[in-house]
Amino acid sequence: MSRRLRVRLSAMALISRFTRTAFWLAILLLITPALPADRSVIEQAERIDRLHSLLVLQRGEPVIELVRAGPGLDQPANIKSVSKTVLSALAGIAIDRGVLTSPDQRLVELLGDRVPDDGIAPWVAEITLGHALSMQTGLRSTSGRYYGRWVQSADWVAHVLTRPMVDRPGGRMIYSTGSTHLVSAALTAASGKNTLALAREWLGQPMNVRIPPWLRDPQGVYFGGNDMHLSPRALARFGELYRRGGRLDGRRILSADWIRKSWQPNGRSPWTGDDYGYGWFITEIADRATYYGRGFGGQGLFVVPESALTIVMTADPNPPSPGGRHFRHLRELVALIIEEFKP
Numbered sequence: 001m002s003r004r005l006r007v008r009l010s011a012m013a014l015i016s017r018f019t020r021t022a023f024w025l026a027i028l029l030l031i032t033p034a035l036p037a038d039r040s041v042i043e044q045a046e047r048i049d050r051l052h053s054l055l056v057l058q059r060g061e062p063v064i065e066l067v068r069a070g071p072g073l074d075q076p077a078n079i080k081s082v083s084k085t086v087l088s089a090l091a092g093i094a095i096d097r098g099v100l101t102s103p104d105q106r107l108v109e110l111l112g113d114r115v116p117d118d119g120i121a122p123w124v125a126e127i128t129l130g131h132a133l134s135m136q137t138g139l140r141s142t143s144g145r146y147y148g149r150w151v152q153s154a155d156w157v158a159h160v161l162t163r164p165m166v167d168r169p170g171g172r173m174i175y176s177t178g179s180t181h182l183v184s185a186a187l188t189a190a191s192g193k194n195t196l197a198l199a200r201e202w203l204g205q206p207m208n209v210r211i212p213p214w215l216r217d218p219q220g221v222y223f224g225g226n227d228m229h230l231s232p233r234a235l236a237r238f239g240e241l242y243r244r245g246g247r248l249d250g251r252r253i254l255s256a257d258w259i260r261k262s263w264q265p266n267g268r269s270p271w272t273g274d275d276y277g278y279g280w281f282i283t284e285i286a287d288r289a290t291y292y293g294r295g296f297g298g299q300g301l302f303v304v305p306e307s308a309l310t311i312v313m314t315a316d317p318n319p320p321s322p323g324g325r326h327f328r329h330l331r332e333l334v335a336l337i338i339e340e341f342k343p
Contacts, residue, residue: 038056038063038064038340040336040340041054041056041064041333041336041337041340042054042064042066044332044333044336045066045068045333046066046068048298048315048326048329048330048333050297050298050315050316050322050326051068051069051298051313051314051315052067052068052069052070052077052314052315052316053066053067053068053069053070053072053073053077053232053312053313053314054066054311054312054313054333055073055232055233055236055311055312055313056309056310056311056312056337056341057236057239057240057309057310057311058307058308058309058341059308060240060244060308060310063341064337069316070314070315070316071231072231072232073231073232073233074231074232074233075231076210076212076229076230076231076234077229077230077231077232077299077314077317078227078228078229078295078299078317079228079229079230079235079295079299079301079314080226080227080295080296080297080299080317081177081225081226081293081294081295081296081299082228082235082293082294082295082299082300082301083180083214083223083224083225083226083227083228083295084177084180084225084226084279084293085238085279085280085293085301086199086203086228086230086238086279086293087133087180087183087184087195087224087225087279088133088262088278088279088280089202089203089238089241089242089254089258089279090187090195090198090199090202090203091103091129091133091183091187091278092254092255092258092259092261092262092278093198093202093203093253093254093258094187094190094191094198095258096254096255096258099187099190099191100129100186100187100190102129103128103129103130103133103261103278104128104129104130105128105129106125106126106127106128106129107127107128107129107131107132107182107186108124108125108127110129110186110189110190111157111161111182111185111186111189112189114157114158114185114189114219115161116158116161116162119162120161120162121164121165123138123165123168123169124139124161124165126168126169127139127169127182128169128170129183129186130266130278131169131170131179132179132180132182132183132186133179133180133183133278133279134173134266134267134276134277134278135173135174135175135176135179135180135267135276136167136169136170136171136172136173136174136266136267137169137174137176137179137182138165138166138167138168138169138170138171138174139160139161139163139164139165139166139174139176139178139179140163140164140165140166140174140176141163141174141175141176141178142159142160142163142176142177142178142179142181143175143176143177143178144175147177150178154218155217155218155219156178156181156217156218156219156221157181157182157185157217157219157221159178160176160178160179160181160182161182163178172267172268172270173266173267173268173269173270173276175269175270175271177224177225177226179225180224180225180279181217181221181223181224181225182224183224183225184221184222184223184224184225185221185224187224188221188222194220194221194222195221195222195224196211196213196214196222199211199228202253203238203253206248206251206253207234207237207238207241207248207253208237208249209230209231209233209234209237209238210231210234211228211229211230211234212229214227214228214229215227232312232314235301235312236301236310236312238301239301239302239303239310239311239312240310241253241254242254242259242262242291242303243303243305243308243309243310245259246258246259258278261277261278262277262278262279262280263277263280263282263291264277265277265282266278269281271324272324272327277291279293280292280293281293281294285302285304285331285334285335285338286334286335286338286339288304288306288307288338289304289305289306290302290303290304290334290338291303291304291305292334294327295317296317296321297315297316297317297318297321297322298313298314298315298316298322298326298327298330299313299314299315299317300312300313300330301313302334304334304338306343307338307341307342307343308343309337309338309341311334311337313330313333
């Protein structure tokens with residue numbers, strides 16, 4: 001056998017072995033499960049002690065579904081102060097439908113005989129619906145160390161309105177659930193329906209989500225800005241409503257104009273430095289404009305329009321408060337999600 005022939009045969013054998021190797025490698029790649037792109041996100045989420053669930057949608061489709069504790073993704077959970085974000089949507093729909101006129105409408109006009117005759121400062125007459133939604137009423141807070149006394153009072157609305165003025169209406173943001181409770185009372189007075197009925201009619205039915213009853217004040221007004229219960233999937237639908245400009249399933253539910261106003265800064269959080277609109281915090285995470293609602297214990301709804309992301313977190317809602325460090329961990333998790341799922 002000539003040397004040229006032997007070289008040719010050796011080359012053919014090498015090619016044959018390479019072809020067989022490539023073939024079996026391709027088969028191996030097909031039958032071996034790929035490492036999920038979300039592995040790092042799940043690992044980081046599982047290191048957050050209080051976290052119950054994490055649901056991430058991109059372009060409306062779930063890309064992460066994690067349940068560690070709590071009622072799961074389909075059953076209602078206490079969303080705590082993320083309720084303020086939902087309440088803002090109800091105010092916007094009320095304006096869209098002509099039940100309310102604008103964010104500039106004065107609360108004393110809406111509340112009528114719910115306003116006490118005595119004990120209120122003159123500036124209370126200047127407080128608008130928008131001031132209450134952005135927590136810029138100027139009234140001393142009812143949250144934090146003042147919370148217990150407020151919710152044990154005989155008339156929550158009167159208690160809020162008779163708080164001392166510590167700033168002018170429209171001034172600095174003063175975090176206070178009392179301010180948003182005034183919005184719930186105003187919606188009830190203006191519409192003739194309670195806030196639960198409005199939430200079910202204006203959000204629950206068109207979004208096809210369940211909204212169970214929640215706590216009421218002594219006069220029967222549903223708690224404005226706390227203790228609503230929604231499932232993570234329902235809350236994600238709500239986030240998608242905002243991400244999609246007020247439309248879901250081809251139906252207009254909320255005006256794009258209200259979303260724009262809600263995502264426009266009015267005040268600034270004294271804790272995080274993030275801006276605050278109407279029920280939404282406004283910030284930048286991982287170089288992306290991010291809008292979020294936040295509740296005690298680690299409840300969260302984050303919308304990142306540029307990345308087509310809606311992120312829902314539920315957590316242990318019981319005291320003690322995990323503090324600012326816990327929220328930093330949640331924020332870091334959101335940053336990782338944005339990086340992991342860049343379009």
